[in-house]
Amino acid sequence: MNRKEAILDAALTLFTENGVRATSTKSIAMEANTSEALIFKHYGTKDQLLETIVKKAYQTAALETNHYLKGLSSSGYISKMIELPIQLIHSNPDFWRMQYKIIALNPIASRYHENFMAPCLLRLTTCFKDLNYSNPDLEAELLLVHIDGIWKYFAAHQPGEAKEKAFVQLLKQKYNL
Numbered sequence: 001m002n003r004k005e006a007i008l009d010a011a012l013t014l015f016t017e018n019g020v021r022a023t024s025t026k027s028i029a030m031e032a033n034t035s036e037a038l039i040f041k042h043y044g045t046k047d048q049l050l051e052t053i054v055k056k057a058y059q060t061a062a063l064e065t066n067h068y069l070k071g072l073s074s075s076g077y078i079s080k081m082i083e084l085p086i087q088l089i090h091s092n093p094d095f096w097r098m099q100y101k102i103i104a105l106n107p108i109a110s111r112y113h114e115n116f117m118a119p120c121l122l123r124l125t126t127c128f129k130d131l132n133y134s135n136p137d138l139e140a141e142l143l144l145v146h147i148d149g150i151w152k153y154f155a156a157h158q159p160g161e162a163k164e165k166a167f168v169q170l171l172k173q174k175y176n177l
Contacts, residue, residue, distance in 0.1 A: 079172060081147060
């Protein structure tokens with residue numbers, strides 16, 4: 001692993017454990033076994049370091065999501081969207097735990113998440129229209145509220161596979177999937 005990646009990994013670990021505000025660049029440097037000056041050289045500020053972590057994670061999530069949701073029917077898309085939060089959390093658990101902790105108060109984290117979810121809202125609205133729901137816009141938004149709550153719940157509590165399956169099944173039953 002190169003120094004830049006070591007810094008990113010150390011920062012993600014410490015941001016997840018302690019929060020962004022409580023994590024100093026000095027502690028990141030110690031965790032990464034590098035100098036604080038190297039952090040500033042590669043990333044500028046702690047906020048820019050955080051943005052690099054968030055941007056990289058959402059780029060990866062977008063690639064996974066596009067592959068996961070590609071070419072599905074309307075009901076297939078809705079079904080896979082219900083499963084998506086759990087898939088993403090399993091693929092990058094430290095990032096999603098960190099994101100859960102910071103998203104409400106951090107404009108960087110919030111902006112990337114909103115940009116990531118925007119295409120999902122549009123596609124879900126189309127899917128609910130295709131399936132003749134009486135209020136497809138509101139239905140799509142409501143499902144995204146559920147999905148948002150699910151990923152946050154699982155990122156925060158890590159309740160296990162049985163509960164994950166139960167949540168997914170319950171939501172799919174509600175949509176007759």
